[in-house]
Amino acid sequence: MTRWLALPAVLAVALLAGCGSDSSSSTSTSASTGSDTAASTAASTTSADSSAPPDKGGKGAKVSYISPVAAQPGQQEVNLGLEMGAKELGWETNVLDANLSPDKQVANVDTAITQGRNAITSWTLDPGAAAGAYTRAIAQGIPVVGMNSEGEGVTATVWWQYSICEPGGPNEQDAQFIAKQRPGGKVIVMGGPPAPSIITSVKCFTAAAKKAGLDVINETDNTSDTADAAQRLMQDLLTKYPDVDAVWNYNDQSALGDSAAITGAGKKVADATSKDGIIVIGHNGDKDAITAIKDGRLTGTWDPDNVASGMAAIKQMQTALAGGADKTYPPLTVKSTFYSSENIDTFKPAAERSMTLDTIPLGN
Numbered sequence: 001m002t003r004w005l006a007l008p009a010v011l012a013v014a015l016l017a018g019c020g021s022d023s024s025s026s027t028s029t030s031a032s033t034g035s036d037t038a039a040s041t042a043a044s045t046t047s048a049d050s051s052a053p054p055d056k057g058g059k060g061a062k063v064s065y066i067s068p069v070a071a072q073p074g075q076q077e078v079n080l081g082l083e084m085g086a087k088e089l090g091w092e093t094n095v096l097d098a099n100l101s102p103d104k105q106v107a108n109v110d111t112a113i114t115q116g117r118n119a120i121t122s123w124t125l126d127p128g129a130a131a132g133a134y135t136r137a138i139a140q141g142i143p144v145v146g147m148n149s150e151g152e153g154v155t156a157t158v159w160w161q162y163s164i165c166e167p168g169g170p171n172e173q174d175a176q177f178i179a180k181q182r183p184g185g186k187v188i189v190m191g192g193p194p195a196p197s198i199i200t201s202v203k204c205f206t207a208a209a210k211k212a213g214l215d216v217i218n219e220t221d222n223t224s225d226t227a228d229a230a231q232r233l234m235q236d237l238l239t240k241y242p243d244v245d246a247v248w249n250y251n252d253q254s255a256l257g258d259s260a261a262i263t264g265a266g267k268k269v270a271d272a273t274s275k276d277g278i279i280v281i282g283h284n285g286d287k288d289a290i291t292a293i294k295d296g297r298l299t300g301t302w303d304p305d306n307v308a309s310g311m312a313a314i315k316q317m318q319t320a321l322a323g324g325a326d327k328t329y330p331p332l333t334v335k336s337t338f339y340s341s342e343n344i345d346t347f348k349p350a351a352e353r354s355m356t357l358d359t360i361p362l363g364n
Contacts, residue, residue: 062092063317064112065147065310066105066122068195069225070097074251074284074306077350078147081310082121088357089318100193100225102126109133113140119317119325121158124149125195143320145313148197156316156329160304161336161363162283163197165204170302170336175208177300178246178279181270185245185279187214188237190230190258191221192250201283205248217241222254230257231264238265246279252289252301255282259297270299272340285339285347293344300340307350308334308360315357333363 065082067075079095086093096112098105102125110133112120120137124130124146134144134153146154148163162170178185187209191202202219209216218237222230230253238244238261247262249255258280259269270277282289285303292298312332319329339347355361 060090061118061317061321062094062116063119063121063314064108064115064117065093065095065313066108066112066120067095067097068105068123068125069100070095072225073286073288074304077306078310078313080350081307081312082314083310084307084355085311085314085357089314091314093314098125100125102129106130106133109137109144113137113142117142119143119145119321121145121147121313121317122149123147123195123197124151124154125193127151127196138325141325143317143325145316145320147309147313150331151196155320155325155327157331158309158312158316159331159333160197160309161333162302162304163201164333165200169204170338171201171204172208173338174205174248174281174302175212175214178209178248178281179212179214181275181279182214182245184213184215186217186241186243188241188244188247189216189219190233190247190249190254191219192225192254193221193223198250201250209248214246217244222250222257225251225253227253227257227260230254231261232257234258234261235265238262238267244278246281249280249282252282252284252286252298255280255298255301256288256292259292263297269297271296272300272342285337287349290339290344290347293339293341296341300338303337303339303347305334305336305353305361307353308355311355311357312360312362315360318357332360335361335363 065079069075082093096108098108105125106129109120113136120142122144131152137144138153143155144153146157148160150157165171178187189202189206192198206216218241220233222233234257247258249258262269262278268277270279279299281299282301285301289298289301312334316332
């Protein structure tokens with residue numbers, strides 16, 4: 001299995017997860033360090049006996065998630081998973097929103113340290129900027145679990161399956177899917193902010209596409225991480241490349257923007273079996289993307305199982321609290337599932353998925 005380490009990001013990630021919680025055991029709080037209204041909505045705590053000191057990974061631990069952008073639907077589902085896992089252990093959890101700012105992410109880590117949190121999970125925006133803050137946490141005995149992140153100061157990692165590059169993995173499957181439908185087809189690759197996990201996925205797919213005989217005619221980054229921005233980018237790209245066969249996107253918001261531009265130009269989005277139209281693939285399994293597949297506006301999306309990822313982060317924190325913050329622990333990879341017109345009827349919304357810390361769907 002290969003994982004690429006990216007150059008330090010100067011912007012940030014926007015990938016990704018309505019979360020809900022049991023009103024008898026959960027209350028909403030605003031995120032610290034200047035989080036906006038959307039972040040306040042996403043930030044929440046799961047109740048625990050705050051007077052009881054935490055034991056080795058046991059009841060009473062207080063943990064924080066440093067979200068890259070808390071308002072993003074996938075990130076809200078990650079938070080739901082964190083809440084579920086925390087509730088199972090009798091822990092308290094909150095969310096601190098970096099809102100796509102590496103500097104704010106660093107400040108949020110320091111806030112979690114000041115608040116006396118017992119463990120942190122963080123989706124790193126800029127490894128170079130975050131390393132010092134993570135090291136400060138480790139020095140205080142606070143383990144740092146990376147969400148799709150590794151590097152200096154990261155104690156353990158939770159990976160989405162499609163965020164790693166491995167033979168036969170999701171990115172290679174995307175390339176083979178397109179090559180089967182459009183042999184030798186022309187492909188546009190739409191990446192995003194230069195966060196390590198995004199860079200890894202883009203590189204992995206691009207290499208797999210070329211290996212599959214596809215012609216990668218353009219690589220464009222949707223650094224704004226919005227559907228509107230992707231739509232504007234795709235409108236220009238369709239003018240330059242009117243005969244494009246497929247568009248691969250690092251997330252669903254970009255894919256939905258592509259779809260709007262394609263249909264707005266009078267072109268068709270292909271389904272999983274059609275031989276005409278433009279193939280549009282997204283990642284995240286967002287609610288809007290699932291609806292778009294059902295409506296024929298999106299070819300497919302990879303669901304990383306954000307809820308399971310949040311629970312896996314709790315599981316990694318539990319392991320690190322028991323074993324010590326100054327050690328490193330094996331990564332956990334959460335299985336991803338590709339949904340298209342062929343299996344979309346089997347999709348189950350995040351809030352309806354039931355699992356425990358012992359039944360998280362883990363891959364290799």
